[in-house]
Amino acid sequence: MQYELLPLGDRAIVLRLSQNKGTEEWRAMAAVAAAVEREASTWIMDAVPAYDTVTVIYDPSRLLALANPLEGETAYSLAERLLHKLIDSRTGSDWNREHPFQTIEIPVCYGGEHGPDLKEAAERSGLSAQQFVERHAAAPYTVAMIGFMPGFPYLSGLPEQLAQPRKAVPRAAVPAGSVGIAGGQTGIYPQSTPGGWQLIGRTAVKLYDIDREPPVLLKAGDRVRFVPADRLEEEEKAADNGEILMKQDELAESDFRPFAAIERPGMWTAIQHGGEAGLRAYGIPAGGAMDRYALRVANLLVGNDTSAAGLELTLAGPELVFSADQLITICGAPMSPTIDGEELPMWRPVWVRSGAVLRFGHASSGCRAYVAAAGGLEGRRATVGRRLAAGDRVPMQGGAELSRWAAAWAAALAEKAGSRNWAAASWFAQPSVYGGGASEAGIVLRAMPGSEYGQFSEAARELFFRERYRVAPASNRMGCRLEGAPLERLARGELLSHGVTPGTVQVPQGGAPIVLAADCQTTGGYPKIAHVATIDMPLLAQARPGDWLTFKRITLEEAQLLDLEGERELQLLAASIRSRLPLP
Structure with a gap:
């Protein structure tokens, strides 16, 4: 196998085939991804196959702690050496033997209401609708990658005569199960979503089920056969057993777990955790808190694991009530939290009495704040990230899950509170990660040149690291859209979709950069001009619409040193917090 390894930011590395010969090589990429995750799971978080690439997401601090770096070897060069060793030890036949793929038949009801674009697609191909269906169903397909949304397969193998252009105006809603064609690819929509592919049919097969393990039916490298069906066999809709958010009138009397009741939800309040690894190959983002630093510190301040929900x-924050006495903390953007009209201090443990109403205002600066509770909130895949509504009850672990440290502080602060509804520790954790990010130009994000940096004009490259960009109102957890002078790309060719991660700066055709964020898609086809350093992602999380951003160029080595330094500081902070015990 002839390939090259390239950096993608400071926590990912891309394996790219030197010679892209098509389907068999793409299947080899899927086998490589599976082997990499299986044999290096101690330091690799995800491996995402996509056509002629595998994007490997890794943890530099864990890698350096577990492996034996050579003198002067950086985290990236160590990852590169270990990946070369793993891949070069195998032949092409080894990949097929170690990772056999499945062949799955997909029944499809072609045409009519299920395939509204079939007739026009057939006419463009110079075929009758029946001929089009026969040729489409007769072709063998291979899953080149899963992307765009959880479980969405990009299938190679479409006969060249059947290739179709994307729709000029995408549909506002494409039904789940729709089979579509775009360019030389076939795809199947696992969920209802807007989309611009030409729809030729629909299947009732469920490609994505959040409660299934694994949650997707198809994986990269699998083979697919379409079988024409006379009618659409609708599947029974399974009840969502993963639901943990309960309305007040639905809580069973026998359930005595403590909970947080949402009286008013605020602008957008949701359960978030530290992110979920191992799912990107299925098109499922790792997700997690936008400002992971703030959530990690919040968890440390109540004795939780740093990744707890x-x-x-x-x-703008919510109004909520805890059903039991609770040790909490609030970190991140200042949103004027109050109980009984008294403002609660942030970045420290706070004991709250059962039934007290915790209210938040609007963020005076920044964008996001985090509330952690001792024992953690219950956060499952089905409910993490869902916007909370008035009346929701969020179950809490509490009780047996409380650490001895948290129990000691809860007891001490309860005694300190006396008749009041809350009491706070006199000490606090200093949010040092936010230091150095602001200037007269606004928020400064340190960034490395991206894989396609050289495809942009020299003027565009200089402009990117000089321009003041404004955060656009359309920004969200998927990406921070920037307004400013457009960037000119010299290369005009389309890129095959490839792995992306939070921090990747993509430039669509209009020239306006988008910095991908926590909920970004797992793959993308836009050129990457840069990648924001991991250490500065909390700054991006706190950028609000209207804020100004500038980018400062640094090297990969500098970014990884900053990342490792940030992790060491967090470890020191954790040790300092654990050493603080209430006086007898």
């Missing part, structure tokens, strides 16, 4: 508040 908490509440993420955006721009």
Whole structure:
């Protein structure tokens, strides 16, 4: 196998085939991804196959702690050496033997209401609708990658005569199960979503089920056969057993778990955790808190694991009530939290009495705040990220899950509170990660040149690291859209979709950069001009519409040193917090 390894930011590395010969090589990429995750799971978080690439997301600090770096070897060069060793030890036949793929038949009801574009697609191909269906169903397909949305397969193998242009105006809603064609690819929509592919049929097969393990039916490298069906066999809709958010009138009397009741939801309040690894190959983002630093510190301040679930508040916070006495903390953007009209201090443990109403205002600066509770919130795949509504009850672990440290502080602060509804520790954690990010130009994000940096004009490259960009109102957890002078790309060819991660700066055809964020898609086809350093992603998370951003160029080595330094500081902070015990 002839390939090259390239960096993608400071926590990912891309394996790219030197010679792209098509389907068999793409299947080899899927086998490589599976082997990499299986044999290096101690330091690799995800491996995402996509056509002629595999994007490997890794943890530099964990890698350096577990492996034996050579003198002067950086985290990236160590990852590169270990990946070369793993891949070069195998032949092409080894990949097929180690990772056999499945062949799956997909029944499709072609045409009519299920395939509204079939007739026009057939006419463009110079065929009758029946001929088009026969040729489409007769072709063998291979899953080149899963992307765009969870479980969405990009299938190679479409006969050249059947290739179709994307629709000039995408549909506002494409039904789940729709089979579509775009360019030389066939795809199947697992969920209802807007889309611009030409729809030729529909299947009732469920490609994505959040409660299934694995949650997707198809994986990269699998083979697919379409079988024409006379009618659409609708599947039974399974009840969502993963639901943990309960309305007040639905809570069973026998359930005595403590909970947080949402009286008013704020602008956008949701359960978020530290992110979920191992799912990107299925098209499922790792997700997690936008400002992971704030959530991690919040969890440390109540004795939790740093990845435990908490509440993420955006721009304006909620009004909530805890059903039991609770040790909490609030970190991130200042949103004027109050109980009984008294403002609660942030970045420290706070004991709250059962039934007390915790209210938040609007963020005076920044964008997102986090509420963590001792023991953590219950956060499952089905409910993490869902916008909370008035009346929701968020179950909490509490009880047996409380650490001894948290229990000691809860007891001490309860005694300190006396008759009041809350009491706070006199000490606090300093949010040092936010230091150095602001200037007269606004927020400064350190960034490395991206894979396609050289495809942009020299003027565009200089402009990117000089321009003041304004955060656009359309920004969200998927990406921060920037307004400013457009960037000119010299290369005009389309890119095959490839892995992307939070921090990737993509430039669509209009020339306006988008910085991908926590909920970004797992793959993308836009050129990457840069990648924001991991250390500065909390700054991006706190950027609000209207804020100004500038980018400062640094090297990969500098970014990884900053990342490792940030992790060491967090470890020191954790040790400092654990050493603080209430006086007897």
